[in-house]
Amino acid sequence: MNETTNQQLIRLKEENRRLEKQLEELNKKLLEAEAFKSHFISNVTNEIVNPFASILGLSKSMMTAEEHQKEEVCHLAGLIYSEASFLDFQLNNTFTAAKLEAGEVFVEVSPVELGQLMEEVLESVHPDQERKQMNINFELLPESPLYLHTDREKLKLILINLISNGIKFSDNGKSVRITLKVSEKNLEIQVADEGIGMDEKEVGKIFDRFHRADKRIHSLNPGNGLGLAVVDGLVHVLDGSVTVKSSPGKGSTFIVSLPESLSESDFFDEDGLFAKDEEQEFF
Amino acid sequence: MNQGEYSKYYLYPGSLFADRQPYYITTLLGSCVSVCLYDRRQHIGGMNHFLLPMWNGKGLASPKYGNIAVQQLVERMHQLGSRTPDLIAKVFGGASVLESQNNVFFIGDRNIRIVQELLEKEMHIKIVASSTGGNLGRKIVFDTLTGEVRQKYLGNGKT
Secondary structure, eight states, X not given: OHHHXXXXXXXXXXXXXXXXXXXXXXXXXXXXXXXXXXXXXXXXXXXXXXXXXXXXXXXXXXXXXXXXXXXXXXHHHHHHHHHHHHHHHHHXXXXXXXXXXXXOOOOOOEEEEHHHHXXXXXXXXXXXXXXXXXXEEEEEESOSOOEEEEOHHHHHHHHHHHHHHHHHTSOTTOEEEEEEEEOSSEEEEEEEXXXXXXXXXXXXXXXXXXXXXXXXXXXXXXXXXXHXXXXXXXXXXXXXXXXXXXXXXXXXXXXXXXXXXXXXXXXXXXXXXXXXXXXXXXX | OOXXXXXXXXOOTTOEEEESSOEEEEEEESSOEEEEEEETTXXXXXXXXXXXXXXXXXXXXXXXXXXXXXXXXXXXXXXXXXXXXXXXXXXXXXXXXXXHHHHHTOHHHHXXXXXXXXXXXXXXXXXXXXXXXXXXXXXXXXXXXXXXXXXXXXXXXXX
């Protein structure tokens, strides 16, 4: 009888310890979530409220323009456009990050023509590029029009994030080199900049949310530190991998590899199902 | 087959496709299963490609699960004006491409069984032809105008 009571006591103690540990862990997670939230709010304030203020101010100037000031009005409209595009990109990144966080990102596959996609990508990074007078070199291998079956919007967001990152962390007048290489079973994207680069310790942290390699740069460059976390998340959703080579002062190269990005010709090859072929069966 | 009048569509695992226009829909199958639905009255067709037999009710009811994929494909055909009695089905895939899978999970077998149960028992859509099981992957092309499906075995199992 005594023994059973003892055993029961031991069991209860163990149970107690387990629950305490659980509580501790939950507490830790709550604190983390709290820190994340305040960080998020301050980031959103910077990255969304500021462009909005610019847009409001600029459009007000436009409204009060005289009839002969067409040139001035065009200039202002250009500035508004560029602020609005930046805002659009930031919002897209923020929502994507939130969806990734909640595990609610789903892949929609469609045929994507890479050349055309790159044109759109380059157009959206153009304001940044012009502001910093950067060169962007773009190479697509092989050169012929290529259709891949992948998620267009996700691939686009990955590319824009990598390229604007390259621009952001480079000095004026430097170059960013983009190579898209399509092989039988994957698409390899390389984005190389001549920017400030990172040491090994920093490289390990860059895919964390809101991480910026150097706090000093934070004040000089726009961005909320979501970009690479979004890239990392999206690449994983698309079943790919992302790596980075970097050294301080010498720039960084981001390499994204996406599998199963198959060109249509792989499935409609001349010697394939439509050829007279003994192995082929009809149903 | 005059390829000129057709469009081509590569069906990705976990998705489905159906259209009023004539298509060659193609896909690669290992333990995954594809159902080709053909409307004999309208001469149109659609295909799915699913990976797992049943949706467990958690997360998104995505067509990567057999029960969802079959249901959504039939719904899609209805949207295109098909009536259930005009529909016939052809079923492909469900191979045991991995040794361990063969012994433990029987994913291929379960994928095929869910299709038979749903189509024939619940929806009363007849499976008129099938090529399932075995341990080789398959490459299939569905001609949605004629309803014909061409199949070729692959050397190594896929998806």
